[in-house]
Amino acid sequence: MPSTDKFTGWVGLDAESVKGNLVKTTFSPKEFTDDDIDIKISHCGMCASDLHTLRSGWGVTNYPVVVGHEIIGTVTRKGKNVKYEIGDRVGVGAQCYSCLKPDCYDCTHDNEPTCPDRVFTYDACYPSGDVAYGGYAEEGRYPASFAFKIPEELPSEIAAPMMCGGITVYSPLRRNGCGPGKVVGIVGIGGLGHFGLLFAKALGAEEVYAISRSKAKEADVLAMGANGIIATNEAGWAAKNSRKFDLIVSTANSPDMPLNDYTKILKPGGRFVQVGLPEEPIPQFYFGPLVQSNISIGGSLLGARCEIEEMLALAASQGIKSWVTVYPMSEVNTVLGLMEDNKARYRFVLEN
Template structure:
């Protein structure tokens, strides 16, 4: 039972049109989903800024149901907990990632793949199955989410550090774990930005023998080596990088989302039987073509990965707590959210922005 007065309407930064992605969100009230006894209300302290926020504000991934309040790296205090929620109690410090609900009954949900449930509800910009309620995100003062998708934050992790792990972190953690990252493996991380810097941190924490950061320019070399990478490749500046590093990696996680990226050269870095996993999601969804013989003559696999389940988020957070993993972040006041997304689009974060109430 909460002693805190929770408003009937929540308030946050709302995008009303694609121009919102250019720093033109407007602070205002919105109607959260109807409270059910499976839900948790969270008083938000921090919310990370993710590239997905910009895609959604701009309708880059399809028409956005405006008004939309983005943000799916939410940390705060549970202030109201439904009677059917068993894993969270009022007063807990909790987090929510990019998913707010699933059916919890289909084969995928029961097999630990709730991320891929066909009835999944995103933390923002989704219409609930009742066709009346809409999900709103964490650039706001409160959030309401199904308890199955709310996780506790370990004491050893600061709230600002935990926030970007809830989407950015688990988006690379999940495919690393599911594709065997660990001792004896060599792992490449393509695109060392907000997602990619987590890729380096978690690949090392999971015990990979060798981690290689791969980016276009040399300006991130020192950062990537400080993050723990064993090697850095600048594809736009290192001569003959593909030939010199051919068949050296067991696994590549690609956070880049561009139709112009050198896909054939990336795939050539894989050992026979190696795996390439795409997590970067470009507007329109198009990637460079892949030649069939590139796959056949090297025996390699190409796949994709979405986000991560609540169980994977909990495992990742515990790993971060145990290993003392600390992301590279810059905290901005929530009131400066518009300027923060402008600076985000300029490529200024090293390597994640986190908004703070």
Template sequence: MGPSANTSDFNGWVAHDPSAAEGKMEWGTYQPKAFEQTDIEMDISHCGVCGSDIHTLRSGWGPSEYPLVVGHEIIGKVTRVGKDVKDLKVGDRVGVGAQSECCESCRPCKMQQESNCSKMTMTYGGRHSNGDKSYGGYAKSWRGPAAFAIPIPEGLPSEFAAPLMCGGVTVYNPLITYGAGPGKRVGVVGVGGLGHFALLFAKALGCDKVVAISRSSSKKEDALQLGADEFIATGEDPEWTTKNASSLDLIISTVSGSFPLDQYLNLLDVNGTFVQLGAPDDPLPSFSPFSLILRNLKIAGSLIGTRQHIQDMLELAKKTELKAWVQVRPMEEANQVLIDFEKGLPRYRYVLKN
């Protein structure tokens, strides 16, 4: 049944300071949140590696609260269930994404838009409503609210399901929200962890045209295999923005570096939408509002996704036999995986396996 005492130590990769991002996490014990009757525990089988993990380890988005265990693409088997949990049982295979608790009372929560909760608990590096720290999935076990543990459909392999819990839903949400599907032309900026999911899902949703957009053509063959119909290499063709003007209805931007926003807006047709997912350290460059006004364009942002998004996405992934491009690595190699991730080696997601 798993640990019985509320304060049982768990084992995982613990970060003690920002140097952990350079492959200096230490395997050791840490104290998870106190077990409440609305919680579950699981034995972790797989945990995806997300760029957010490294940003948080190095305190890149503001000071992180150490000690810290990262990882928010967690798959495992339930080993303990609180008395108040009605819909999960010991032995169920579940996944936990980037969010593990919401306040249930703010306006977004009441609108079933809990991924924008004003007091959300992030799966690691946050605080639960009882005041305890939240710890992630680079570990043997996970303990947390059952409400954010999503059953994984039978037949969907855990190594594919893991990176869907954050990377997958982060692109699935805006694709669905802004109408991707038959009749729509979708562009994806950046062929990386998120971008590869955006191409896979745009294709799975039946979009009329899917275009991969990257600085160089080094990933062109990959993009075409992932479902892209066309490829634009912005660094290799000075005329790329005029040649492809007004050719897309929706652009999903997954890149975190600086980029010429006005040139990307030029690719959108009337009523088109540009959605930014990547979180650059620096502000985006300015652009002329006329590009918005003359063609009724919208610029949007999107953050992870709701539990309903995750459930719907997992069903679509199962139905279409969607296969994430993952490289499974042993949990013991987590430090080396971080180093390899920073070198840009994953094609296109690393998944740690216990």
């Protein structure tokens, strides 16, 4: 049962809320347990997932909904089983619960995002039936097992987008061999893609390239440390880069991606990993290159808890900075419109 406590947030009531119709009102968080913390939210990054959910793009959303899963804040209440202290600065990402049972294969093999009992931070329900609410709010209540101490070196507005956007690309880079001697491509230069470039370089890849429709963002790409940009609107781009990449991570959300051409620019044995989630199916795909060049195509969902801790430590030690624009939380409806118009360079962060 939900608690009788009342938190304040910006609530989506229907699919029209994506047009900037969030309503500031109260909601009842999950029942507080000995394993939970309450957070006074200072910052929340804005993710494309928020838009997909608000408009029911990935299926019918369970309204009312409070989106936002790049949450930074300070602990104001702790259960007796919680290691954090009041006042600690923590972050919560796109997943807020998994079973963590010793007989769960996923949870015991650093694959908490694929646990059958996983709970996403919004538009989801806990095993108790309580609704999970996100970070477009003044307060939040979450299991402490999915809250992460934020290193002192990372400002809150910088850390916030890493809790989803950052880990979504860090995990597949880490798990698919990004490092010295590797040539890595990042498809799509947006909120996720810019983290792909930053983290691929931080992990020591020999060469890192952005792959985008045009070279409009070339100056930004080079400033992020990439070796260059490949424009797919230029004739012969795939032939010019044949067998170039060991690994490609795609953040594209468009169903018309040139997937067949992406396979042609992978080295034999190369890997293509999709992390973006288009609302529509991709066009017909030909399996020839996969078989002939021993290429693998896969997907990746978020990242393990240990990878989130590792990512935050790496960002702190190497001074990695998210490219963000900060707005007051009170202007969330205006910023939703900016997101829809692809105005982010490269992540919007809301601040209470």
